[in-house]
Amino acid sequence: MISVPDVNPASALGRLAGFRAEFHRCLTARSDALFELVDAMLCGDTPVRSLAELSLGGHHRRGHGSAYAGLNRGRIDVDRLRTALGSVSRIMSGDHG
16 A cells, blocks of 8 residues: 555646555555555665665565565556656646646
């Protein structure tokens, strides 16, 4: 389960929280493991060289086995992710329509 603070959805933090929640919904199998992998990749301060090393970082709260299971058995709803990314892109460019 992801933790998203209760924020004003119109603020930058609110839009980010909304996108994170929608991204999590795009992950249809092994969602928590995949979500934490993405978080660990984006929040790390060094380049990713291996899954085992990535899973040792503070942003990844699971064991390295879940990283491999997430990649091997995880699923992403690509059409939903494409829509979510398009929405974020429109918001960032100022086109809210």
